Amino acid sequence: MKSIHILPLLLLLITGCQRHNMDLRDKTPEEKLNILDVKIRHDKKNARLYAQRAEVFLELDRVNDAINDLGRATSLDNDNPDYLMRLGDAYFRNGNVDRSYESLQRALELKPDDKEIILKLGEIAFYSRDYDRALDHLTQVTAKDANNRTALFMKSFIYKEKGDTASAVTLLDKICSLHPDYAPAFEELGMLYAARRSPLAAEYYATALRLDPDNDNVRYGLAMYHQSLGRYEQAEAIYKEIIEHNENAPDAWHNRGYIQLFHYGDYELAIDYFTHAIACDTAYVEAFVNRAVAYELSGDNARAREDYQHALQLRPDFQPAIDGASRLH
Template sequence: MNAVTEKRGGAARALALTAALFSGLALAACQSGPAGELSRIDTAQGSSENISSLTQVINANPRDPEGYNVRGSALGRGGKYPAALKDFDTAIQLKPDFYQAYSNRALIYRFMGDQASALNDYNRAIQINPSYDAAYIGRGNLYRKAGRTRDAFNDFQKAIQLDTTDARAYHNRGLIYQQQGQHNFAIEDFSTAISLAPDASEPYNGRGLSYLALNQEDNAFADFNMAIKLDSKNAEAWANQALVYERRGDKAKAAKSYREAVRLNPNYQPAKDGLSRTSAG
């Protein structure tokens, strides 16, 4: 993708999707980071070695806006946000209709907490190229975080209508369906996201929640296990696995999984509550 990959690990998870109750137990909510991407940041692409190579490319052709866009993306992946902004600014100065650079800069603004500037850049990218799916997905996540669910849904829907192959569009539309209790639609979208990004853990975790909502416990358990296999640091998946164990009456295994979720994210309340329930006595 052209947009800088979401920094899920380092960024605070911003939006709790759902907090349903099943058999008196709180369903651990699936959460996503600022831009809702499906995978952790590729820090190798933001390494000093890679930045140095990209700088050499820019030095050889300092009037090429693409070089600044690529280096800006790498800097963003490395968490060097001010430097990334500077590169995207230069890319846009050299090429005012560079819609990819606007969309990439928008994501950096999001990481930095400047949602208004992010929205302006997404709007500008879409104005320049109304068929640019990544900008709709990015803006949709911006809207979702702001609670503008209908606007978010429309943006994800637009990206899908553009025949996007970006799993984020389906994953995030699935999250909205899940919020609305439309779990069959959510499962369909999560399944499509899995087919497009089979190594991402989040769609498995999301689909597992909807399976659990439909009392398809075995399917849910399989999905939570797969989410953990793909990303052993996914605290929500550990908590959701624990919830299945708890529903089955296996408090020892539930407590073990809740404990791991708390270790990974000490502030994750569903895991803390679950550990308190299963460790009592």
């Protein structure tokens, strides 16, 4: 079985301030650039104009140009923490974590108690998997705002990654009490209780789905929970529902094949489902290997050998493929 989890996006670092003049509000990005270019030519020392143009560049995904303009803005007005914050955002969007952190630290020096800046510093450390530093920043945020949802959620995830699931559950319970419409917290609790094989998992997943009916990641987690407990009919029904929402769902197809192969012994149907998974993801090593097993058990060694070899081309160190290829050598 293949398990997936996508961490939900927390505080969107790259949302634009959109501090545009009224005469830019209804313009296209290209029109905004033309207007701002003219204004800057006539007023080259105006930091605000560079910051405005940077926002347009970010809107157009021209991040390097935005960084250049925000650099000019901060040079012209080096006491403006907002420009430094946006520069940190742009660097982070460009993958330059060190420069992002440096810009935000400079902003924090200008506004030492600013919760938003500290939270962004925590976020950068969080996404960089520097969990100790992230916890330090996030704890500063929760010391100022004990109910800050974003900080609490990131802290819960860090505790989970560090193996302290009890602390993670405590924080997630708090988030659910404070923010009963926040689906990601219920989804996380579903996963944590599923790992414990607790019936609470189904309840939390159900709440997450009620709050976010289109979230197939939650459905997948619930299906995996049922499958882990041997409730194959429930799991199969949910995987089928996922595929009805989106036929390009390789993990749902794969797990349907896994159930047919290893629990019902229907090799033909398993092969069909694994083939669908491979059509969705042509680098799906587990699907190639499990289809090879199905071919092997059904007596089609030639096709089984072909699939094992293909899996080894994708991942030469994948032991199930090595073992299968050795059996049929």
